[in-house]
Amino acid sequence: MDILEQGLAKGLIKFDDDRKNVLYIHQNKRYRYTDPEEHVRVKTYLELILNYGYHPARIVLEAIVPLRTPSNLADIVVYNDDSRKDPYIVVECKQEEITDAEFIQAIEQGFGNTNSLRAKFLWVTSGIKSAYFNVSDFKPMEREANKIADIPVFGSSELLVAKYIKGGKDGFELEKVSEQDLTRIFRQAHDALWAGGKRNPSEAFDELDKVIFCKLWDERTLRKNGEPYNFQVFTGEATDKLLQRIKSIYNKGKAKDPEVFRDDIRLNAKELETVVGYLAKVNLTATDLDSKGKAFETFMGSFFRGEFGQYFTPRNIVKFIVESLPITNESVVLDTSCGSGGFLLYALDKVRNIADQKAEEGYFSKDSKEHWNFWHDFAEKRLYGVEISESIARTAKMNMIIHDDGHTNVVAFDGLEGIDKLSETTKNPGFKKNRFDFIITNPPFGSTIKYSEHRYIEDFELGCKSIDWIEAKLKNVDLNSPRDNQSSEILFIERCHQYLHDGGILAIVIPDGILTNSSMQYVRDWIEEKYRIIAVVSMPQTAFTANGAGVKSSVLFLYKLSEKDTATIRAIKKSLQDKTFDKPEYGAAITALEQEKQTILKRGDVTKQEMEEAFVSHIEALRAQGNHTKDIERQLTKGHKEKVKEYEKSESFQSWKKETTEEFNERISNIKENLSDEYTGLVKDKLNNYPIFMAIAEDIGYDATGRETGNNELVPIAKELYKFIQAIINGTDSFFA
Structure with missing residues (x-):
C-alpha cells in the first residue's frame, strides 16, 4: 500500500x-x-x-x-x-x-x-x-x-552501517518505484553528471549507463538475508571508498560481459556518490517491465530528441506485434534495426510470462532454477539485435540489462552490410542466413542508401534496377545493374528474408507507400514471389506523431517461402506473361502502334510534308532542265534540312508532335493497362488463392500527443491475428475453418 x-x-x-x-x-x-x-x-x-x-x-x-x-x-x-x-x-x-x-x-x-x-x-x-x-x-x-547511511529508528541508540539490507531486517529493503519517479531519478542523475555543460548529454548518458549497470549487477549478486547491498553510502565511509567499491562491481560485471561497456567509469568520487544517492533505494529488478521501459525511453527522449528518439517504436505497436506472434522459449528471434531494444524486451517478457504460466501449471516453481533457465536461455542464446549506431546499441544492451538480461547478442553494426561480414566482425556466429524463426522490426524510414557510398546495394535484388515486365518484353531486355540509390526500408525487407528460415515469419513496420504507390509495384511483386502475405494491419496517421514522425504506416506480416516455391511462382508468372503478351490484341498491337507512331512522327505534319514534297519537286525540276549537279543538290539539301529543323522548333510543329505522341501513347497505354489487368487477374486466380488478414486500427491507445485514449483496438486484433497465424502454421489457414 x-x-x-x-x-x-x-x-x-x-x-x-x-x-x-x-x-x-x-x-x-x-x-x-x-x-x-x-x-x-x-x-x-x-x-x-x-x-x-x-x-x-x-x-x-x-x-x-x-x-x-x-x-x-x-x-x-x-x-x-x-x-x-x-x-x-x-x-x-x-x-x-x-x-x-x-x-x-x-x-x-x-x-x-x-x-x-x-x-x-x-x-x-x-x-x-x-x-x-x-x-x-x-x-x-x-x-x-x-x-x-540513515537516521536511527525510534528506540535505537546505534546508527546503521548500511540502510538497504537484503530482506529488510535491521534496515530497509529496496523499493519498487513508479514510472514517474524512475523517470525523475534517471533525469536528475543525468543532470547531475551533465552539470550544465561539463559533459555533453551523450557522455553523461554513457556514464549513467555504467552506474545503472553496477546497480543492477549489485541487486543480482547472491547474498543472504541481512546482508547489506553494496550500491549505497555507508556510515562514516569516505567517498573514494565508495568509488573503489562501485568500480569493483563494474569490473566484475565487465569481465563477464565485455561487450556491454569497453571503457572504465570516468566519474570522480563525488560525482559517483551523487548518482548513487539517486539510485540506491530503487529496486530496478523488481520494477515492472512497462514502468522501466517507459521511464527509460521517456528519459532518453527528453534529452536526445532527434538523435535517440527516432529509435523508439510506440510500445502499443510493439506489444501488438509480439502478442500476435507465437514466440516461445525455443524460438530464435531477431530485430534487424533494434534501436533501444523495445521489440527484444517484449519478446523476452513474453517468454518470461510463459515461464510464469508453466510455474502456475505445476511444471516447476517460480523461484526454481528451471523457471530461470526457461526464459534466461532464450535471452542468452535465442534473442538477437542489430543496431547501426554504437551508442544506441549500447543503450539497447543497457535497456536489456535493466529488464533482466538478454543483451549478449545485441551488436553494433550496419544491418544492411553482408551477414557473413557481420558475424565475422562482431565475433558472433549466431547471425546466420536462414536461421531465424521470427523477425520483429521497425526499420528506419526514408533513409537513402547510395551506391556510391554503400556498394552492398548490388548484392540485393531490390537494390538493382527493375523494368516493368511489359517493357522488358517489348524491348527484350533484363536489367540487373545496381540502382544509384534505394530506400533503406525496402532493402531491409530483403535482408530479413535472408535471415529467416523457410516458414519463418517477418513482422515489419513499413510506410504505406510500399503498399500503394504505383512506383513500388516491383517491390510488391518481389514480396509476392518471396513471401506468403499473412496480414496487413493499418496504423492511424498519428501512430508515430508523438515520437516525431508523421509517415502513414502499416504492419506487414510475411511468411517466408522456400526457394522451390519462389521458383514455381516465378515460372508461373513468366508463363502467364508470355501467354497474355502473345495474344494479338496485346503484344503485336502494341508493337504495331509503336512502329506506326514512329513512322508518323518521322513523316511530320502537313506543313513538313509539303516542305518535303516541294524540295523533291525542285530537285526533279533542276534535273529536267539540265541544271542539276551534285554540289548544287548538296547545298540545296543542306539548306532544306536547316529549314525543316527550324520549322520543327516552331510552336505549331511542337504542338502537333505533342498531340500525336499523346494520342498514340494513350492508345498504347490502354492496351498495356488491359494487358496488365488480364495478367493480374490470371495471377490472382493462379497464385493468390489464400486468405490475407486485413485490419484497420483507428485508435491504438494514444493520440497524436502521446496521451492515452483509454481504448486500444490493437488488443483484440492481436488475439484474432494470433489465431490466424497459428492456423497458417498448422496448415488450416482459412477464416472459415
Whole structure:
C-alpha cells in the first residue's frame, strides 16, 4: 500500500475533497498540498511515523529555529521527549525537481537549522534523493566524515552501517518505484553528471549507463538475508571508498560481459556518490517491465530528441506485434534495426510470462532454477539485435540489462552490410542466413542508401534496377545493374528474408507507400514471389506523431517461402506473361502502334510534308532542265534540312508532335493497362488463392500527443491475428475453418 494511503487509513493525515490541502491531524495543521515541497514533506512525515517508529506527538512541522532569522522555520523536527524540548532530528524537505546544486544548498540550510536547534541528526530529502548526517558529534563545517547511511529508528541508540539490507531486517529493503519517479531519478542523475555543460548529454548518458549497470549487477549478486547491498553510502565511509567499491562491481560485471561497456567509469568520487544517492533505494529488478521501459525511453527522449528518439517504436505497436506472434522459449528471434531494444524486451517478457504460466501449471516453481533457465536461455542464446549506431546499441544492451538480461547478442553494426561480414566482425556466429524463426522490426524510414557510398546495394535484388515486365518484353531486355540509390526500408525487407528460415515469419513496420504507390509495384511483386502475405494491419496517421514522425504506416506480416516455391511462382508468372503478351490484341498491337507512331512522327505534319514534297519537286525540276549537279543538290539539301529543323522548333510543329505522341501513347497505354489487368487477374486466380488478414486500427491507445485514449483496438486484433497465424502454421489457414 502506498504510504499516503497508509497515512489516510491510520488517521494521520486527511485531504480536502479537491486534494488542494492536507491536514496533519495530530498537529492540527493544514498546508497547501498543491505546493511541490508539501508533496515531499507529507510522505517524509509519514515515513518518520510508519517506517521509523516516531510518535506524532514528538514531531513538529515548521518549528521555529532560534538564533536564525525570525521567519526561518525547520520543515520537520523530531524531538527526543514528549515535552518537545530536546530536538533530535531535523528534516529539510525540498521539491522533487530540485537540481543537484540546489540540493547542496539545502544541505547547508539544514546544517544551519540543525546546529541552531542543537539537534543530533539531519535528514535532507527531495523524495527522489536523500542525505543523512550526524551533526552534533562533528565540527560545524564537516560535511564528509559525518555522513551516515540513515537516521536511527525510534528506540535505537546505534546508527546503521548500511540502510538497504537484503530482506529488510535491521534496515530497509529496496523499493519498487513508479514510472514517474524512475523517470525523475534517471533525469536528475543525468543532470547531475551533465552539470550544465561539463559533459555533453551523450557522455553523461554513457556514464549513467555504467552506474545503472553496477546497480543492477549489485541487486543480482547472491547474498543472504541481512546482508547489506553494496550500491549505497555507508556510515562514516569516505567517498573514494565508495568509488573503489562501485568500480569493483563494474569490473566484475565487465569481465563477464565485455561487450556491454569497453571503457572504465570516468566519474570522480563525488560525482559517483551523487548518482548513487539517486539510485540506491530503487529496486530496478523488481520494477515492472512497462514502468522501466517507459521511464527509460521517456528519459532518453527528453534529452536526445532527434538523435535517440527516432529509435523508439510506440510500445502499443510493439506489444501488438509480439502478442500476435507465437514466440516461445525455443524460438530464435531477431530485430534487424533494434534501436533501444523495445521489440527484444517484449519478446523476452513474453517468454518470461510463459515461464510464469508453466510455474502456475505445476511444471516447476517460480523461484526454481528451471523457471530461470526457461526464459534466461532464450535471452542468452535465442534473442538477437542489430543496431547501426554504437551508442544506441549500447543503450539497447543497457535497456536489456535493466529488464533482466538478454543483451549478449545485441551488436553494433550496419544491418544492411553482408551477414557473413557481420558475424565475422562482431565475433558472433549466431547471425546466420536462414536461421531465424521470427523477425520483429521497425526499420528506419526514408533513409537513402547510395551506391556510391554503400556498394552492398548490388548484392540485393531490390537494390538493382527493375523494368516493368511489359517493357522488358517489348524491348527484350533484363536489367540487373545496381540502382544509384534505394530506400533503406525496402532493402531491409530483403535482408530479413535472408535471415529467416523457410516458414519463418517477418513482422515489419513499413510506410504505406510500399503498399500503394504505383512506383513500388516491383517491390510488391518481389514480396509476392518471396513471401506468403499473412496480414496487413493499418496504423492511424498519428501512430508515430508523438515520437516525431508523421509517415502513414502499416504492419506487414510475411511468411517466408522456400526457394522451390519462389521458383514455381516465378515460372508461373513468366508463363502467364508470355501467354497474355502473345495474344494479338496485346503484344503485336502494341508493337504495331509503336512502329506506326514512329513512322508518323518521322513523316511530320502537313506543313513538313509539303516542305518535303516541294524540295523533291525542285530537285526533279533542276534535273529536267539540265541544271542539276551534285554540289548544287548538296547545298540545296543542306539548306532544306536547316529549314525543316527550324520549322520543327516552331510552336505549331511542337504542338502537333505533342498531340500525336499523346494520342498514340494513350492508345498504347490502354492496351498495356488491359494487358496488365488480364495478367493480374490470371495471377490472382493462379497464385493468390489464400486468405490475407486485413485490419484497420483507428485508435491504438494514444493520440497524436502521446496521451492515452483509454481504448486500444490493437488488443483484440492481436488475439484474432494470433489465431490466424497459428492456423497458417498448422496448415488450416482459412477464416472459415
